[in-house]
Structures are given as structure tokens and as C-alpha cells.
Amino acid sequence: MTAKEKQQQYERFRIGARIEHIILLVSFTVLAVTGLPQRYAQNELAQSMILAMGGIETVRMIHRYAAFLLVLGSVYHLFTSTYRLYVRRERNRMMPDLKDAQDLVGYVKYNVGLQEEHPKMRKFNFGEKLEFWAVVWGTAVMAITGFMLWNPIATTNVLPGSIIPAAKAAHSYEALLAVISIVIWHFYNVMIKHWNPSMWTGKLPRHQMAQEHAIELERLESGETPWPEVPAPILRRRRIIFTVTSVIVGSIILVVLVWAFTFEETALITVVPTREVFVPLATAVP
């Protein structure tokens, strides 16, 4: 394989996916940086971090803005996924199946030397699917529990009160789990093992394609398009339906989010009791 062939780039992510990733990256990082010190509030380093970020009140507000961004990003992802799956009728290539399990086993065997060949994997290999679904699960847990913590009064109007401390525990532990997973698995795979540029450039060099997505590489080299084309008239009709539906659903979600953000009052600013403290038994003796 020549150096030129090695450097040949293959389409992997379109601009929308890359923007989604940046939204996720920013919101996740901000959430982690503002959230973990709250989890470890009794730790002095955590306290200093909170102080450096402007105090707990500010940190909580930043956390909520970042949460707002994360949820917006998630909603956007739901919309784009729906568009791709139901308007463009793209193949759902993210669902895990038996081959992923086989690839995992093969990957381990190959590395420990029990197997000569690296398993040939598809556009999204087992590790990436694992990570994707971990993010889906994590975001769902964090968004739901986070909403409960943010709006405990609205929540307990419907659910039993004991859900709140449970949500707090889950939010706290899930955060830890998410950060650990990202640091161990994601950082290793995209930055430490080798630099994976596809989320920034949209393309992946051939040698990385060959190793991690051999089946996709073969498919692209056989002349197939990265994403299927849909005839224009059919697409136009589906797009109208999608746009109307998504505007309605999106508006509802946005209204709920803005309401949650603006109008729900968790607690009044507690007022320090002011009271008559000087009530002598009798006129003071001089």
C-alpha cells in the first residue's frame, strides 16, 4: 500500500452529525466540569473549582444552561434521525446485532493472538455502537433525573417524593459512570490509540477505515454511495409531512423546556427571620 493510498480519505460524517458532536462535546464537558464538583462538594479541590467558576449559584446556572444545550442537541438528534430513517429511508446501521458480539470476541482474540485476522467491521463497529447507546442511555437518565432535581415540586405533584433523592443519587452516579466511560473508552479510541479526525473533517483515512471499518471500506470502494439518494418528488412530499410534524413537536418541546427553565420556582429565597428580640421583662435598672 502506497503512502498516498494510505492517506486517501473516505466519507464518514456529514456536517449535521459533526455539529451534533460539537454540541454534545461542549455541553457534556461543561456539565461534567460544573457537575462533578457538586458531586464532591466536601472535597477542597471541588470547592475551589466551584469558587473559581463564580460560586455555587453561578455554577448551577451554568449547569442548567449546558443541560438546556444538551437537551436541545438530543432533540435535534431525534429529529435528524427521524428524518434519515423515515424521510430518506436510510438503513438503520446503529442497532446492535449478533455480528457485533462476534466482532467483539474476534477483536479480543486477534489482540491476544488467538486469531490471525482482525474482524472485518461495518460503518459502526461494536465499540462505537456501545458508545452511542451508552450516550443515549446516559443522556436519558441524566435528562430525566436532572429535570426532577431542577423541578422537584412539579415532579412530586405527580410522583412520590422519594423519587427525588433517588434521582439525585442516580444523577450523581450516572455522571460518574459517563465521565469514566468517556475518558477510558472514547478518549482511548479516538485520541490515544490514534488520532481519529472524522468528527472534525468528516473523513477517515484509509488505514483507519481498513482496520476499523473494513466492510464499509469495501462497500465504498465498490462504488456505492455513502448515503442513499432518494428521488426528488417522493422526497418533497415526505419532507412536507416531516416539517409540519417536527415544527409542532419541536415547538411543544421548546415550550416545555423554556417553561422549565424560566417559570418553575424551586424555592423562595429564604428570608432570614427578623423579629423583636429586645423585649425586656421590666424597665432596665440603671
Added chain:
Amino acid sequence: MSRARITSVAALAGLCLLVGTVFTAVPTLFARGENRGPETIVPPAAVLWQTELPDTHPPFDSNACLLCHTDTDETIIFPSGEELSVQVDAAELAASVHGSMAASPLACQECHQPPNNYLYPHPPVTEERLRDWEIGQSNACERCHVQPHLTSHPGPESEKPVVCTDCHGGHEVQPAASWHTGAHVENCTSCHEQQGVEVTAAEATAVIQAGLFAAQQTDNAYCLSCHSQPNQTMTFANGDVVSITIDEAGLHDSVHGASNEWDELLCTDCHQDYTFPHEPVSDVSARQYSLNQNNLCQRCHEDQFAKALTSVHSAALMEGNLDAALCTDCHSAHDMPVPNEPRSRINETCRQCHSSIFDEYAHSVHGEALIEEANPDVPSCVNCHGVHDIQDPTTPEFRINSPNLCADCHADKELMAQYDISTDVFATYVADFHGTTALLFAHEGQEGAQLNAAVCYDCHGIHNIKSPDDPDAGIKANLLETCQQCHPNATENFPDSWTSHYKPSLQNNTLVYLVELFYSIVIPVTVAFFGFLVVVDVYGRVRRRGK
């Protein structure tokens, strides 16, 4: 005796020698004698005469004076018009302590000083009034009686002084010992009657016999000889009438009194620069007097005073509230007890001004234990508020730090074990939302930052703290109402969102316990799984590179 005094006395002696027309020789009159003065029954506190007075005077003849002065109708007429007879009762003079029958007879001119004024023929008097002359004459007493006894009578610095001769007389002066027999008290009673102050002969004799006339002013008994009499009052310019009767027993038993293990204080240790008769008090009101006296405590109680200056009471005073507590408002002035014996005394002290708060405290779980059982562990006022440096409890800082106040006792395992109270309360508070926020606010230490999360007393009450299980007033009786103080929209389910200071377990906060259990499995498994894959990948790369 100072060297200057010796010199001037010697000079006078020399002068006497020169005026030989009137006097015979007095070569050794004031020379140092070998013997000390006669024995005295006056208490040693006061030295009534100089120690070097010789036993006997040299031959001296006062006959020259008495030749004229024993039988005469002559008078001195002062410019004021007052007249004074110059007649001297020779027998009386001879019988006096200074007379010719005494152990140490004095010559006339030893008192009638300076001698030049008594040359014959006598020059006219220079004094304007008779009284000026009397006062001037009595100065001569101090030539020998160098340290006259302290008395409660106004001294020479006063506008209306009482001088030696007013009580002791002139020519007829009698020994001090005779006063102790009650012989001359009519001098006291008549003079006091003229001044409008009733003194009976018996009272005067008692005071003399008690040695009070010879006592130093700093002796408490001296002050108490008047101030222990009942119903004595003084009136300030603004009309305030205060009792100046001191409860002798109370003073004796006070922390400054004789009955305590500490050094007894004298009246004048606090009431400095007091003379008798007392100068009029310049303070217009009783409160003004107390305010001006307040600094006196500082002389001994420096630390406490400095702390008190930082207190909320001191701040109120600075703002012009003259009723703000001073040292003596809490400790009292004369009958001050040990302030924390018994401990319930502390609350009674604060109660004087903060009675409504005391009433709340008295019915609290802490107050009941202290008042009814004399419990040594429950907090009194000062345990939370401090003693001298009492801070304003309504500040944001006080609020933020208040959980630590409660934790001082409620996180103390040994202390709480006696009462079967959980010490998890502080840890579970800090672990929950309210406590975490409070902790972070405390760490931030931002001045004026108002903590908007509940602290202990928001739920449990401040002075009226009851057991949480108390069926009437305990917070469990109506937790929702407690929550609604800060969360007005809270509904029925809301109170359960509080973990009630229980650590999660299968019994309490079950859902939290299950969540924690879930993650205590999932997190290690995930870490192990991803870690395994990373290790395997690294291993594979190293292995293949080696090939």
C-alpha cells in the same frame, strides 16, 4: 521626713534664735531626738505625728504671752468686722495635751506661726475674715502632725474645709485617746446639726471607736459605714433616683467580694478618685453614669472588654441605643455572682432584656432540660451566641455558619450517645441538597451572600426547638407545613423528597439505596469491561510491533 522639710524647720529654729527679745534661747528645740513619740492607741494605718518629736522641750517660757493674754478684754477685729477675743484660759491650756502639764509642753509660738507675726507689739491681722485666720492657724498643726489622719470631712482643697481645730479645739486640745471614750462627740453632733445632718452622740462614738477616722479611704468598711445604711438614694439632674445603699452581704459574696477565692476588690478600685465629701456627679442621668463607669471593667478584664467591643450590644450602643447592654447590665455592679453558676443563671441574665426569646427557649427541648433538670450538656444562650463577643444572629454569615453550631454537639458521638440521638444528622444534612449548598456557601465566604437553602433552624426552629417526634410541635407532626415555609407550592408528596437525616438503607430511603446498589455494581463492571478492552488493545499493538 524630707530633706527640704528638715532644712526649713532648721531655718525656722535659727530665726527663733535671732528674735531673742521675745524668746529665751531655744538652742535644740527641733534638733533630732533619740526617742520616739509617746505610745498611741490610734491604729497604725495613720501616723498622727512625726516620729522625731522630742520627749521634752528645752526650758521655755510662755509667760511673756500669758502675761497679757490671761486677763484681757482685748479683741482682734478683722476687716470683715468679726471679732475674736484674745483671752487664753491658762488652766485649760496647761491641762491640754500640749500644755505645761503634758509630757511635751509646747510654747505659744510653736503654733502661732510664723513667729514674726507675733512680735510685740503685734502687727494687725492680714486675714480678711475670722475663718481665714482659723484655717491658716490650723496649718501649724501639720508642722508636727505631718500626716494627719484621713477623715471623711472636707479637706483644705474644699471650699468649706473642716480644719483640725474645728474638732480638736485650739488651746484645749486633748489626746486622741480621749476621743475613743466618747468625750468630745458633742463637737461632732453640734457641727453636724448646724449642717443639717443628724448625727447622734452614740453614732459618732461608734464611728470613732471603730477606728474609721484613722482608716484609709480605700477601706470598704469606711465607705459602707454610710452606704450600708438602708434607703439611701441619690438624684440625678434629669430626675433619676437611684439607690446608693449597697447590700453588704451581696458585696461580700460577689465575685469581687471577700468571700471568694479571688482577690477582694476595694470600693475605690472601681470608684476611682472618690473623695469625701463626694464631688457632685456630673452625669445628668443614671444611665449616663453607668455608661461612663463601664470602661472601668477594662482595667482588669481586658480580654472580655475587647471582645465585648465587637459585640452586637456594643454596635447598638455606637448607633446611639443607650439601653444596649453594658458590663454591669449582665453582671450587675455590686452583688455580681459567678455568671454561670448555676448554668440557668445565664438564661436569666439574657432574659432581663430578651424575655420573649427566653419564653420560647424555656419550652424548648434544650431549655426544659436546663431549667428543669440542670442538664449540663444542653446549650444555654451563650453556647450558641457567644459570651462577650455576641454577634448579630440575623446576618447572612451567622446563618451560613449556623449548622456548625448545631454540629458542635449533634455530631459529637460521645455526647449524643448519652441521649440516644443519631450523630448522622450533620453528615446526612451536608450530603443532601440543603447542606451541600450551605457548605459551599460557607466555603465561598462571600460577604453578604444570603444562603437560600434551609439550615438546621429553618426546620427545627431556633429557640423553640422541640424533639422532632413531639406530637404537638415536633416537625414530623406537619412536615409539609415546614417545607412550605420555603417551598410554598409544595404538595403532599414533596416532604418525602427529604431524606430525613437517614442514611439510605433497605428500611429508609429504599429507592436511593437501590440506586446506589445498582451503580455500585454497574460502575465497576463498566470500568472493568472498558479497561479490559483497552488493555487487550494495547497488548495487541505491543505484541504486533514486536513481530
